[in-house]
Amino acid sequence: MQNVDIKQLRDNIRNFRLEDGDLGSQGYNRVLLQLFGYLGHGKSSFINSCKYVLQDGENFQEYAEVIETDDRRTMIRNAYPLTDVITMVDNRGFSTMDDFEKAEVYAQLGIFIPIGQKVDWKRNFKMMEELDSEFEPNCTDFIVPIFVYSARYHIQHETMKEIKLFMENCIKMTGVFPIIVLTFKTRGDYMEIEKEFRGIGAEQVIAIENYTNKNHIKTLGRTTDILMVIDSALKNFTIRMDQPRNPKRERMERKKFLLNYIHQNNLQKEREVEENESDEDGWCLVNV
Ligand SMILES: Nc1nc2c(ncn2[C@@H]2O[C@H](COP(=O)(O)OP(=O)(O)OP(=O)(O)O)[C@@H](O)[C@H]2O)c(=O)[nH]1
Ligand SMILES: [Mg+2]
Numbered sequence: 001m002q003n004v005d006i007k008q009l010r011d012n013i014r015n016f017r018l019e020d021g022d023l024g025s026q027g028y029n030r031v032l033l034q035l036f037g038y039l040g041h042g043k044s045s046f047i048n049s050c051k052y053v054l055q056d057g058e059n060f061q062e063y064a065e066v067i068e069t070d071d072r073r074t075m076i077r078n079a080y081p082l083t084d085v086i087t088m089v090d091n092r093g094f095s096t097m098d099d100f101e102k103a104e105v106y107a108q109l110g111i112f113i114p115i116g117q118k119v120d121w122k123r124n125f126k127m128m129e130e131l132d133s134e135f136e137p138n139c140t141d142f143i144v145p146i147f148v149y150s151a152r153y154h155i156q157h158e159t160m161k162e163i164k165l166f167m168e169n170c171i172k173m174t175g176v177f178p179i180i181v182l183t184f185k186t187r188g189d190y191m192e193i194e195k196e197f198r199g200i201g202a203e204q205v206i207a208i209e210n211y212t213n214k215n216h217i218k219t220l221g222r223t224t225d226i227l228m229v230i231d232s233a234l235k236n237f238t239i240r241m242d243q244p245r246n247p248k249r250e251r252m253e254r255k256k257f258l259l260n261y262i263h264q265n266n267l268q269k270e271r272e273v274e275e276n277e278s279d280e281d282g283w284c285l286v287n288v
Contacts, residue, residue, distance in 0.1 A: 006220070009227045010054060016234055018085055018142075021241040028247060031086050031237050032079075032141040033230070034109050034174070037148035039093035040067070042183035045210040046148055046226075047080050047088050052211050053218075053226045054082055060216040064090050077108065079115050082230070089115055099265050102166060106261065109145050110173040110254045111138045139247040142240070144233040145170050145178040151188035151207060155196055164200040172257050175250060176236050181229055182207040204232045 018025035035043040044064035051063050063080050080088045091108050094101040107113050147167070155163070170178050180197045182190045182205065190207040197205045208225040211218075 004224055004228070006223055006227065009224070009231055013054060013086070013227065013230050013234065014083055016083065016085060018237070018241075021238060023241060023244060026241060026245045026247070027140060028142040028237075028245075029085070029140045030142070031234065032111070032143050033082075033086065033088045033233050034091060034143055034145050035088060035148055036091045036105055036109065036145065036178075037093060038097075038150075039095050041093065041148050041150040041153075042210050043093060043148045044090055045212055046146075046181060046183065046208070046229075047090055049208070049211045049226050050082060050088060050230060051080065052216065053223045054230075058216065058218055060211060060213065062213060066212065077113070077115050086230070086234070097162065097166070099269075102169070103258075103262050103265065105166075106169055106173045106258055109143065109170055110251075110258060111141060111143065112255065112258060137248075137251060139251050142237050143174040144176050144236050145174050146181055146229070146233065147178040148181045148183060149193070149197075150184045151182045151190035151193050152184045153188070155193060160196055160200060167200060167202070169257075169261070173254050175240065177201065177203060179229060179232055179236075180205040183210055185209045185225070206232065 016031075018028055018031070035046060037043055044066045047064040048060070048062055048066065052060055064078065075092060077092065078090050080090065082088060091105070094105060104113075147170075167178055180194075180202045182193055182197075184190075185207040186209050194205045194207060206225060206229050208229065209222050211222065211226075
């Protein structure tokens with residue numbers, strides 16, 4: 001990977017145009033790199049790193065706020081343009097990855113929740129109503145999901161099984177297998193974690209070390225790794241554009257999938273409440 005020409009890679013990204021394929025841009029006007037993942041795994045830092053490697057010089061700036069403490073987190077889904085046609089979105093990190101959070105992530109990934117809005121992880125599926133009254137559907141963004149995971153944390157087998165199902169739904173919401181970005185490359189056994197992700201079908205797993213306020217001397221390896229992530233995202237766009245696409249229909253299908261997912265979860269939760277209530281009734285009868 002270190003033989004890649006950084007200047008070439010950077011120029012390709014800076015000059016990337018959506019209409020260069022044989023079939024043109026097919027209605028898309030932006031590639032949206034949607035970052036998601038657990039709290040504090042380096043999503044905001046990754047955005048700053050991407051902006052940094054695309055600019056000349058070593059004047060590091062914090063575009064996306066990086067949080068050093070556990071009590072303040074990225075709350076608002078902000079968009080950060082990298083070029084005229086490539087934008088990154090800093091989604092709110094999830095903590096438990098329960099059914100509510102998952103549904104919210106699917107809605108964020110599919111851009112069924114407007115960008116620039118504060119995200120409250122709701123303890124219900126109220127977003128279904130919001131989805132139904134969607135005002136201006138967004139059919140012009142080509143979404144590439146990027147799952148950010150810190151190489152400092154080993155993944156349990158059971159959690160990996162859950163992540164696999166989660167990834168499958170992310171594909172349904174975007175049409176693309178999430179690119180896995182392993183942050184903190186020098187702080188953990190990233191090869192082991194890479195193997196785990198490849199084991200669940202991930203094709204693009206790239207370990208990186210983010211540039212941060214404290215440490216931003218540009219090095220060949222770090223810069224190349226980060227540019228490779230953006231380059232991989234664009235390759236996903238290029239390959240999907242080989243086929244005729246219908247952005248409106250694809251979005252309709254995603255919405256259908258999301259509504260059905262939420263509906264099924266609602267039913268499941270109602271069943272659980274009913275079961276609990278009948279257990280309690282049974283308990284009362286036994287104890288009168
Ligand atoms: N050494 C090192 N530190 C990192 C790396 N990535 C992030 N950090 C640090 O990890 C902490 C959390 O990083 P953030 O970028 O705020 O993480 P986040 O995923 O945006 O967090 P939330 O918004 O809370 O979900 C900060 O102190 C960063 O400086 C990395 O690759 N290497
Ligand atoms: Mg953040």
